[in-house]
Amino acid sequence: METAVVWFRDDLRVEDNPALVDALSATETMVPVYVDDPRQRGDTRYNTMKRGPHRERFRQESLRDLRESLRDRGGELFVREGEPEGVIPQLVETVDAEVVFTQTKPATEEWAVETAVREALPLTVDFYPRWTHTLYHIEDLPTPTEQMNDTFTPWRHEVERESGIRDPIASPENVPMPSSVGAVDPGTIPTLDDSGFEHPPDDDRAVLRFEGGESAGKRRVESYLWEGDHLRTYKQTRNGMLGAEYSSKLSPWLAAGCLSPRWIQQEIERYERERVSNEDTYWLTFELTWRDFFQFQFVKHGRAFFTATGIRDVSKHWSRDRTVFDRWKQGTTGVPFVDANIRELNRTGYMSNRGRQNVASFLTDALGIDWRWGAAYFEERLVDYDVASNWGNWAYQAGVGNDSRDNYFNVLSQAERYDTDAAYVTTWLPELDGLPLEYAHRPWRLSADQQTQYDVELGVDYPAPIIDIETRYSELREQ
Numbered sequence: 001m002e003t004a005v006v007w008f009r010d011d012l013r014v015e016d017n018p019a020l021v022d023a024l025s026a027t028e029t030m031v032p033v034y035v036d037d038p039r040q041r042g043d044t045r046y047n048t049m050k051r052g053p054h055r056e057r058f059r060q061e062s063l064r065d066l067r068e069s070l071r072d073r074g075g076e077l078f079v080r081e082g083e084p085e086g087v088i089p090q091l092v093e094t095v096d097a098e099v100v101f102t103q104t105k106p107a108t109e110e111w112a113v114e115t116a117v118r119e120a121l122p123l124t125v126d127f128y129p130r131w132t133h134t135l136y137h138i139e140d141l142p143t144p145t146e147q148m149n150d151t152f153t154p155w156r157h158e159v160e161r162e163s164g165i166r167d168p169i170a171s172p173e174n175v176p177m178p179s180s181v182g183a184v185d186p187g188t189i190p191t192l193d194d195s196g197f198e199h200p201p202d203d204d205r206a207v208l209r210f211e212g213g214e215s216a217g218k219r220r221v222e223s224y225l226w227e228g229d230h231l232r233t234y235k236q237t238r239n240g241m242l243g244a245e246y247s248s249k250l251s252p253w254l255a256a257g258c259l260s261p262r263w264i265q266q267e268i269e270r271y272e273r274e275r276v277s278n279e280d281t282y283w284l285t286f287e288l289t290w291r292d293f294f295q296f297q298f299v300k301h302g303r304a305f306f307t308a309t310g311i312r313d314v315s316k317h318w319s320r321d322r323t324v325f326d327r328w329k330q331g332t333t334g335v336p337f338v339d340a341n342i343r344e345l346n347r348t349g350y351m352s353n354r355g356r357q358n359v360a361s362f363l364t365d366a367l368g369i370d371w372r373w374g375a376a377y378f379e380e381r382l383v384d385y386d387v388a389s390n391w392g393n394w395a396y397q398a399g400v401g402n403d404s405r406d407n408y409f410n411v412l413s414q415a416e417r418y419d420t421d422a423a424y425v426t427t428w429l430p431e432l433d434g435l436p437l438e439y440a441h442r443p444w445r446l447s448a449d450q451q452t453q454y455d456v457e458l459g460v461d462y463p464a465p466i467i468d469i470e471t472r473y474s475e476l477r478e479q
């Protein structure tokens, strides 16, 4: 075959990209394209946006970086706005391609678009989706996804025992294009203004300024693993909440496919050979395996992950009180640990894993709000949103998903354990800065005199709590 169209989706990289490399071996020339689908920016049924400004910016930067990489190899990244099922067949015709290579992803909407593109192509054009985004390849799983274990630990033991991780594929040196593209406009990568977003402000308190693109992702690996030498203590620090180095912060690059998990694994193994191999270094592989678990679970359960009753069909009574939900999403519940995390998310697009677990439990266990509202809000705000990781973790936290816990997180004891000196809450809630430690996580215990003394009037400087949280936890304990 002579020409392939390579349709990039959430695989915005040249290193270890099977769709790109397979296209190169099957054809002589290729036309790489990214389709900016307006449906990915629309509203959800939960009254939230599908993609907010942090992730939009990250994606635009990633596209610019990918375009640079392809140009360095003699290629181009063509960018089109529209629905892929319209754009791809049109491009195939313009450049006279015989085949389309692309990434496949297990989530319902992604699959629907993939199917629509396949069906819109003429029968003479082949369509080759490639599995590109997990550590373990789907074809290498010891048990097919339809029968996989829904509990993480036994599933992990099985894959670790019976499967292996493929080596990453080197990036191509050249990206040859057909002469037919000479007259084709490469298209413009949209800016935030084009997409109608306000620019997210830079904030010194942000854990990182997440810059999109494979180059920036590799720089993060360089700085976290190699220069900072942090992997040797990763397991011990990963429950932290302040600063760049308590965890890898690789999630946004993984979610957009700027980095491949297999390439990261190769770096971990190199680190283990050249520096140290211990439980902490293994733990990053362990977390990447958690990520895989949810990806494969989505293949197995599909749409069930988006239902209120989840994959286990658990009926719970969920409240749909908009006012309560709005206070949660604005970070004005009056519970500092929750509000600080949500304000970090709103401002920067990121929240630590510890924070995510706590705010999710607070919304679902303490406030009893429909967990899907929270998941949809995270979908809007997170810079690292990934459909399987997000909805899978939310369902888990709400007690309707995998390994489901029926135990809630007590955000007060969590706060006192993981933010012992209240440095985290006062970073994001400076209005509480002057409070003695014993009140920083429980300001409702301040008497009227103390509120005057410390200059924090509840309901004025900081909200009065949305519920009597201490009583609520006593009730939950008794259930």
Ligand SMILES: Cc1cc2nc3c(=O)[nH]c(=O)nc-3n(C[C@H](O)[C@H](O)[C@H](O)COP(=O)(O)OP(=O)(O)OC[C@H]3O[C@@H](n4cnc5c(N)ncnc54)[C@H](O)[C@@H]3O)c2cc1C
Pocket (backbone or CB within 6 Å): 238, 247, 248, 249, 250, 251, 252, 254, 255, 284, 287, 288, 290, 291, 292, 294, 351, 352, 353, 354, 356, 357, 360, 378, 382, 384, 385, 386, 387, 389, 390, 391, 393, 394, 397
């Ligand atoms: C309610 C909730 C929603 C979440 N939504 C997302 C999401 O949309 N996108 C996302 O990437 N992660 C999500 N996570 C998982 C986890 O919180 C983030 O991956 C992690 O905080 C990202 O920071 P990091 O890269 O420094 O993680 P690290 O601790 O350094 O972990 C390394 C990588 O392992 C993967 N990983 C770690 N923990 C998990 C996990 N529990 N589930 C799946 N993958 C994991 C991520 O790719 C991460 O980048 C969610 C967790 C919860 C509790």
